[in-house]
Amino acid sequence: MSEHRSIPELCRFQADWCERLGSPLYAHLLRRAADDFDQGGPVRELLAPHEHDPKGSALALRMMGAVHRLALQGELLELARFYPSCGGTVALEPAWNAFRRTIAEQMPVLRELVLRPVQTNEIGRCGALLGGFLLIAHRTRLPFRLLEIGASAGLNLQWDQYRYTWPGGAWGNPHSPIVLNDVFTSDAAPPLGDVTVAERRGCDPDPLDPSLPECRLTLRSFVWADQLERMRNLEQAMEVASRSQLRVERAGATEWLKSLLVEPANRMTTVLFHSIVWQYISRQDRKDLLDLIHEAGSRATADSPFAWLRMEPGEKSAEVKLAIFPGFEDRIIATAGYHRPNTRWLGETE
Numbered sequence: 001m002s003e004h005r006s007i008p009e010l011c012r013f014q015a016d017w018c019e020r021l022g023s024p025l026y027a028h029l030l031r032r033a034a035d036d037f038d039q040g041g042p043v044r045e046l047l048a049p050h051e052h053d054p055k056g057s058a059l060a061l062r063m064m065g066a067v068h069r070l071a072l073q074g075e076l077l078e079l080a081r082f083y084p085s086c087g088g089t090v091a092l093e094p095a096w097n098a099f100r101r102t103i104a105e106q107m108p109v110l111r112e113l114v115l116r117p118v119q120t121n122e123i124g125r126c127g128a129l130l131g132g133f134l135l136i137a138h139r140t141r142l143p144f145r146l147l148e149i150g151a152s153a154g155l156n157l158q159w160d161q162y163r164y165t166w167p168g169g170a171w172g173n174p175h176s177p178i179v180l181n182d183v184f185t186s187d188a189a190p191p192l193g194d195v196t197v198a199e200r201r202g203c204d205p206d207p208l209d210p211s212l213p214e215c216r217l218t219l220r221s222f223v224w225a226d227q228l229e230r231m232r233n234l235e236q237a238m239e240v241a242s243r244s245q246l247r248v249e250r251a252g253a254t255e256w257l258k259s260l261l262v263e264p265a266n267r268m269t270t271v272l273f274h275s276i277v278w279q280y281i282s283r284q285d286r287k288d289l290l291d292l293i294h295e296a297g298s299r300a301t302a303d304s305p306f307a308w309l310r311m312e313p314g315e316k317s318a319e320v321k322l323a324i325f326p327g328f329e330d331r332i333i334a335t336a337g338y339h340r341p342n343t344r345w346l347g348e349t350e
């Protein structure tokens, strides 16, 4: 995407992604919102002040999340009739008419809400990361010291407590209420084995506490309103997480890792991971992070290895990349869906 994409172009670009990722409702609303912007309608009034926002801040999704938040709060009865997340049934053009009226009528509150950054916590991404975790365990054969940056509410830090299935295989807690199905889409799957997590910590500049109603509403608002499976997974994961002691620490990635990566953890594999976070980190911080990661890599030994696992946008789908220091050069080990695992495993299988 070019640096200077206009707001209607951003909306249409996001609409295409929503279409591909199974949200016909958001695809339609965003295309009509782009037209409305071009025609000087309420969408222009709401979004025009954000013309120079960084492209990674996902303005179009911020608008969708802002409106969804009001609908989930029970304040948009007309629009809620077309949002499955609120008990409604999708009807594309009537939904657009209600959406447009909402923007016009709720302008003051939406102007505030649209400032909020996109904050999801998508447990489907655990299915994309699973193969990486298993491969790290298979190669290092040590307990994990798990560190997640951009951890949001910490739902993905509990990846080892969920159940994963695919044709011909399964992994994880058979009693978990959270089951991700069809994790691997091809015949290839990573080497399966036990993983021990000795320590788990996460950071986020704006951590969400899954036991608080306000934080739960934020997470729900950024799920697309016609994707009920995602919503159900989120509800269950928030329920499980709210009963655990684990809470994400308030910090940006660079400052947090500076202190944590200084010393390798003895007889443990330090596993740094992240998903759909890189674009939200400033250019300077990304550069500093890469320096920290490579310094940690150069200090790592076979007794104290360091792994860097991440799922971030690729050309046509998300890419899962892994480096293990020492001995496993950085490479793509899988491609995956952004919300559902749909993981095509490319790494070693035994």
Ligand SMILES: C[S@@+](CC[C@H](N)C(=O)[O-])C[C@H]1O[C@@H](n2cnc3c(N)ncnc32)[C@H](O)[C@@H]1O
Residues within 6 Å of the ligand: 117, 118, 119, 120, 121, 122, 123, 125, 149, 150, 151, 152, 156, 203, 204, 205, 206, 251, 252, 253, 254, 274, 275, 276, 277, 280, 281, 282, 285
């Ligand atoms: C799109 S969400 C993804 C959350 C989670 N990783 C997931 O996959 O569900 C992006 C997250 O990155 C966080 N973030 C933004 N800037 C950050 C930074 N400098 N360091 C760490 N996290 C950051 C946001 O607060 C937000 O929780």
